[in-house]
Amino acid sequence: MAPTIRDVARAAGVSQATVSRALSTPDLVRPGTRARVEAVARELGYRPNRAARGLITGRTGNLGLIVPDLANPFFASVVKGVQAAARAADHSVFIADTDEEAGAEADLLRALSKQVDGLILCSPRAPDEELAGVGSDTTVVLMNRMSGDRPSVTVDNADGMRQALEHLVALGHHRIAFVAGPRTSWSNTQRETGLSRTAEAGGVDLVRIGHFPPQFEGGVAAADLVVASGATAVIAYNDLVALGLLSRLGARGIPVPSAMSVVGCDDIGMSAMSHPSLTTVSVPKRSAGRATVGLLLSMLEAGADAGPVHRELPTQLIVRDTTAVATTPPTKGST
Amino acid sequence: MAPTIRDVARAAGVSQATVSRALSTPDLVRPGTRARVEAVARELGYRPNRAARGLITGRTGNLGLIVPDLANPFFASVVKGVQAAARAADHSVFIADTDEEAGAEADLLRALSKQVDGLILCSPRAPDEELAGVGSDTTVVLMNRMSGDRPSVTVDNADGMRQALEHLVALGHHRIAFVAGPRTSWSNTQRETGLSRTAEAGGVDLVRIGHFPPQFEGGVAAADLVVASGATAVIAYNDLVALGLLSRLGARGIPVPSAMSVVGCDDIGMSAMSHPSLTTVSVPKRSAGRATVGLLLSMLEAGADAGPVHRELPTQLIVRDTTAVATTPPTKGST
DNA sequence: GTAAGGACTGCAATCCTTTCCAGTGATGCG
DNA sequence: CGCATCACTGGAAAGGATTGCAGTCCTTAC
Numbered sequence: 001m002a003p004t005i006r007d008v009a010r011a012a013g014v015s016q017a018t019v020s021r022a023l024s025t026p027d028l029v030r031p032g033t034r035a036r037v038e039a040v041a042r043e044l045g046y047r048p049n050r051a052a053r054g055l056i057t058g059r060t061g062n063l064g065l066i067v068p069d070l071a072n073p074f075f076a077s078v079v080k081g082v083q084a085a086a087r088a089a090d091h092s093v094f095i096a097d098t099d100e101e102a103g104a105e106a107d108l109l110r111a112l113s114k115q116v117d118g119l120i121l122c123s124p125r126a127p128d129e130e131l132a133g134v135g136s137d138t139t140v141v142l143m144n145r146m147s148g149d150r151p152s153v154t155v156d157n158a159d160g161m162r163q164a165l166e167h168l169v170a171l172g173h174h175r176i177a178f179v180a181g182p183r184t185s186w187s188n189t190q191r192e193t194g195l196s197r198t199a200e201a202g203g204v205d206l207v208r209i210g211h212f213p214p215q216f217e218g219g220v221a222a223a224d225l226v227v228a229s230g231a232t233a234v235i236a237y238n239d240l241v242a243l244g245l246l247s248r249l250g251a252r253g254i255p256v257p258s259a260m261s262v263v264g265c266d267d268i269g270m271s272a273m274s275h276p277s278l279t280t281v282s283v284p285k286r287s288a289g290r291a292t293v294g295l296l297l298s299m300l301e302a303g304a305d306a307g308p309v310h311r312e313l314p315t316q317l318i319v320r321d322t323t324a325v326a327t328t329p330p331t332k333g334s335t
Numbered sequence: 336m337a338p339t340i341r342d343v344a345r346a347a348g349v350s351q352a353t354v355s356r357a358l359s360t361p362d363l364v365r366p367g368t369r370a371r372v373e374a375v376a377r378e379l380g381y382r383p384n385r386a387a388r389g390l391i392t393g394r395t396g397n398l399g400l401i402v403p404d405l406a407n408p409f410f411a412s413v414v415k416g417v418q419a420a421a422r423a424a425d426h427s428v429f430i431a432d433t434d435e436e437a438g439a440e441a442d443l444l445r446a447l448s449k450q451v452d453g454l455i456l457c458s459p460r461a462p463d464e465e466l467a468g469v470g471s472d473t474t475v476v477l478m479n480r481m482s483g484d485r486p487s488v489t490v491d492n493a494d495g496m497r498q499a500l501e502h503l504v505a506l507g508h509h510r511i512a513f514v515a516g517p518r519t520s521w522s523n524t525q526r527e528t529g530l531s532r533t534a535e536a537g538g539v540d541l542v543r544i545g546h547f548p549p550q551f552e553g554g555v556a557a558a559d560l561v562v563a564s565g566a567t568a569v570i571a572y573n574d575l576v577a578l579g580l581l582s583r584l585g586a587r588g589i590p591v592p593s594a595m596s597v598v599g600c601d602d603i604g605m606s607a608m609s610h611p612s613l614t615t616v617s618v619p620k621r622s623a624g625r626a627t628v629g630l631l632l633s634m635l636e637a638g639a640d641a642g643p644v645h646r647e648l649p650t651q652l653i654v655r656d657t658t659a660v661a662t663t664p665p666t667k668g669s670t
Numbered sequence: 671g672t673a674a675g676g677a678c679t680g681c682a683a684t685c686c687t688t689t690c691c692a693g694t695g696a697t698g699c700g
Numbered sequence: 701c702g703c704a705t706c707a708c709t710g711g712a713a714a715g716g717a718t719t720g721c722a723g724t725c726c727t728t729a730c
Contacts, residue, residue, distance in 0.1 A: 002449075004716055015680045020718055030678060047449050051395065052716035054386040055685045062429075062450075071411040071604065079405055083432055092450060094397075095430045097418055114337075114382050115397075115427060216608045247610050269406065273551045275582050339686060350710045355688060365708060387686030390715045 003044040012040040023048070063296065064094045064116040064138075066108055066123065072214070073268040074238065074285060075122065078143070081289020082120065089297055091117075098123075113138040118296045125184045139299050143292040145186035149308040151299060153292040157187050157265075158194025160281035160315030164235050164263045165198045165206075167279075167317055172326035173233040173261065175205040179222045179245065181237030183211045188237055191265070195235065207231055212241060219244020227254065232326045233261035239271040239280055246274055246322070257324035267318055276321035284313050338379040347375040358383070398631065399429045399451040399473075401443055403460065407549070408603040409573065409620060410457065413478070416624020417455065424632055426452075433458075448473040453631045460519045474634050478627045480521035484643040486634060488627040492522050492600075493529025495616035495650030499570050499598045500533045500541075502614075502652055507661035508568040508596065510540040514557045514580065516572030518546045523572055526600070530570065542566055547576060554579020562589065567661045568596035574606040574615055581609055581657070592659035602653055611656035619648050 009016045014033060021028045022037035029037070040046075054060040063086050067075040079095060086093045094112055098104040105126050112119060118139040128147050142152035168176055178195055181188035192208065199206035207229045212218030219241035226234045226245065236242035242264030249256055256262055256276060264271055267282035291311055299309070344351045349368060356363045357372035364372070375381075389395040398421050402410040414430060421428045429447055433439040440458055447454060453474040477487035503511055513530055516523035527543065534541035542564045547553030554576035561569045561580065571577035577599030584591055591597055591611060599606055602617035626646055634644070 005718095006716080016717075017681080017719075018679060021679085024718085028678075033678080049390070049716050050450050051386040051389040052685090053718070055384070055390060055687090055716080056718045058685080060386065070405065070414055071408055073406055073408075076406040076411060079430075080432055080434070083430075087431075087446075092429050092431075092447065094427050095414075095418075096422075096427075097415055099415075111422075112427065115385050216605060220608070244608070247608060251610055270551060273555070273579070273582060275586055340688095341686080351687075352689075352711080353709060356709085359688085363708075368708080384686050387715090388688070390686080390717095391688045393715085 002049075003046045005046070005048065008037065008041050008044060008046045011044065012037045059117050059300075060115060061090065062092050062094060062116045063293065064096070064109075064112040064119040066096050066098060066105060066112070066119065066121050068098050068122065068125065070095070070097045072240070073270065074266050077268070077285035078122065078289040081286035082293055083289075084286070085290040085293035089293070091293075091297075109140075117300050120292050120296060125182060125186075127184065139296065141292055141296045141299065143288060146310065147186075151295055151309045153288055153295055153311045153313070154187075154190075155283045155288060155313045156315050157190035157283075158197070160265065160283065160317065161191050161194035161235070162198045163315070163317035164265075164279075164281050165195055165202065165204065167319065167323065168233045168235070168261060168263065169202050169204055171233075171261065171323060173204075173231075174326070175207065175229075175231045175233075177207045177209050177226045177229050177231035177234040179209045179219065179226065179234060179236045179241055180211045181214045181218075181241070185214070185237075191237065209234075212237070214238050214240060216240050216244040216247070219246070220248045223248030223252070227252070227260070231260075233263070233323070235263045235265070237265065239264035239266045239268045239278060242278055242280065242322075243271065243274055246278070257322050258327060261323040261326070263323060272320065274322075279320045279323040280318055282316045282318045284315075288313055337384075338381045340381070340383065343372065343376050343379060343381045346379065347372045394452050394635075395450060396425065397427050397429060397451045398628065399431070399447040399454040400457070401431045401433060401440060401447070401454065402457045403433050405430070405432045407575070408605065409601045412603070412620035413457065413624040416621035417628055418624075419621070420625040420628035424628070426628075426632075444475075452635050455627050455631060460517060460521075462519065474631065476627055476631045476634065478623060481645065482521075486630055486644045488623055488630055488646045488648070489522075489525075490618045490623060490648045491650050492525035492618075493532070495600065495618065495652065496526050496529035496570070497533045498650070498652035499600075499614075499616050500530055500537065500539065502654065502658065503568045503570075503596060503598065504537050504539055506568075506596065506658060508539075508566075509661070510542065510564075510566045510568075512542045512544050512561045512564050512566035512569040514544045514554065514561065514569060514571045514576055515546050516549045516553075516576070520549070520572075526572065544569075547572070549573050549575060551575050551579040551582070554581070555583045558583030558587070562587070562595070566595075568598070568658070570598045570600070572600065574599035574601045574603045574613060577613055577615065577657075578605065578609055581613070592657050593662060596658040596661070598658060607655065609657075614655045614658040615653055617651045617653045619650075623648055 005016045005019050009019045018029055019037050022034045026034050050061055065082055082093060096108040105123055120141050120143055122143050142150050146152045146154055195206060209222055209225045212222050214237055223245045236245055242262055245262055249260060254260055264278045264280035267280045271278035271280050295309060295311060340351045340354050344354045353364055354372050357369045361369050385396060400417055404410060417428060431443040455476050455478055457478050477485050481487045481489055530541060544557055544560045547557050549572055558580045571580055577597055580597055584595060589595055599613045599615035602615045606613035606615050630644060
């Protein structure tokens with residue numbers, strides 16, 4: 001059905017080899033020939049068969065992307081960045097969703113590894129040891145976490161937390177809660193350490209509240225603990241959790257930000273739209289996606305001789321309406 | 336590097352043909368031979384090269400999925416359903432995001448069509464004519480819309496709207512607003528016609544409010560128009576819009592549901608978590624994804640001889656806390 | 671004028687798997 | 701006992717593109 005390189009060659013009166021060269025390494029053929037071949041190819045609607053090409057070049061032109069949860073807007077944005085960069089480089093991307101189930105990652109990885117040139121692993125949860133085993137066949141780049149000396153793209157979580165905490169301190173808050181994300185999450189660890197370092201330096205009373213799933217429900221569940229802790233401000237593991245906090249605080253009639261300041265993290269689209277709109281640490285999700293693809297492709301170019309590369313993107317506090325000057329803690333009996 | 340079928344054949348002392356058969360059509364080889372081949376293959380970690388297989392079978396084992404916006408939780412859920420079904424059938428899926436830009440669809444389609452066995456097109460916006468051209472090379476299944484006699488999977492939008500409207504009528508509402516989605520959206524048209532039919536039959540005063548983007552912001556923008564329309568209840572094109580409405584109504588101090596009932600559509604995860612939680616028409620997103628893959632795969636099996644197939648999935652009203660008995664419209668001076 | 675070199679182009683091998691066809695040995699039946 | 705049949709296996713072609721090698725033709729320099 002579809003025209004092959006032979007059809008083009010015949011129609012253009014040249015050999016298959018010339019057609020191949022005219023289309024992929026134009027410098028090697030005479031301009032006149034090249035033009036003729038290109039014209040015929042266009043007219044016939046010829047598109048090289050990727051499978052055949054992959055068979056000989058050993059490259060598929062496909063990338064793989066493994067994320068924990070596509071329904072999480074954070075990853076949705078990352079995916080968009082990855083898509084855009086991949087398309088620009090004429091690659092397609094397989095996406096697999098592990099449904100927040102760390103075990104599934106290894107399976108997916110194996111399944112995908114044969115059909116892609118390289119893989120991007122967005123795996124905040126899997127333990128280091130598990131990661132160590134993967135990627136013997138394929139080039140793997142980590143995003144949003146680091147592990148050993150594997151190449152990776154991360155964002156400066158610790159610095160984002162510093163900005164958030166300093167912002168709250170400047171507003172007069174002394175006792176500040178942090179609603180932690182999953183225990184095994186790499187970025188949660190980063191954020192915690194960033195916070196405690198800054199807290200120590202600034203003499204802040206930092207209360208870590210449990211580990212919660214990184215979703216809206218997590219925030220809902222954490223809210224009462226935050227209130228009971230006596231903190232006047234809270235930093236959430238991410239925006240979804242922060243929105244959950246907001247929701248529960250609203251239901252309990254605790255005004256934000258007057259009685260409680262709330263800071264999120266990630267700056268997903270919805271956080272600008274909540275009421276009141278959420279102060280949050282913006283992380284460059286799309287850029288991170290793009291950067292990861294860039295790193296992956298450059299590694300594929302270079303072969304294995306490119307050493308390990310890390311790339312860290314900056315974060316930026318965005319002050320909106322959920323943070324305000326500290327007042328009396330909302331404990332019972334106070335006025 | 337990676338072991339090929341030759342390596343397995345040599346190690347097992349049989350021909351490549353036998354290895355191939357032992358692994359893909361086991362009935363054709365003697366049990367003893369089969370066992371030996373399987374053992375060797377496992378030991379060597381042999382995995383057939385998909386490109387080579389695809390070259391001869393003409394099938395890649397890949398599916399393509401084109402969605403307007405991955406960041407929209409509705410599509411995220413659909414994607415998850417598609418993923419799951421595809422994986423179960425040992426297929427991988429390419430995902431492409433058009434960024435709500437109808438023009439990009441055709442490009443993506445062409446780009447993807449060569450590398451997949453079939454495509455799922457989630458294209459609520461593109462006009463029929465544009466759709467007519469696509470899919471000459473590849474099998475295309477539409478989801479969430481119909482067009483000509485192309486195979487498709489849809490949900491019963493009209494019936495969902497009927498349920499929503501009847502619910503509101505039963506609560507005593509007479510004047511009801513509908514915040515419409517994009518003008519060119521197929522499902523918006525379906526929903527509108529479902530509503531007007533039911534409204535006519537029930538003697539309801541139905542007010543259509545503009546066309547708005549299917550996002551949170553759309554709802555925010557529409558809210559004031561809804562209030563001004565004098566309606567006591569509003570049905571939104573989808574949940575994101577409904578949440579936007581809720582947000583703006585809350586900001587204006589209009590209590591929901593006492594002064595205004597709100598119904599959404601889609602039942603995305605967050606709608607159960609808003610305050611108050613959103614009454615909405617649930618559509619089976621994951622099932623739709625699964626069903627579409629099923630349809631696509633069955634078409635690929637059957638070849639072109641399978642006629643056009645439509646499959647429609649039911650919708651279901653979920654009553655939560657944003658709908659209540661009608662009271663006086665919230666116009667100035669009432670009470 | 672001829673040799674050397676360069677610019678293009680073609681032939682043919684190769685990538686890995688599947689599958690058609692033929693061949694082998696054993697079995698069943700007449 | 702011989703022939704047809706069957707179950708199983710191997711040889712080899714095919715699928716579409718890339719690429720090393722070799723060949724042709726033309727230009728340039730001596």
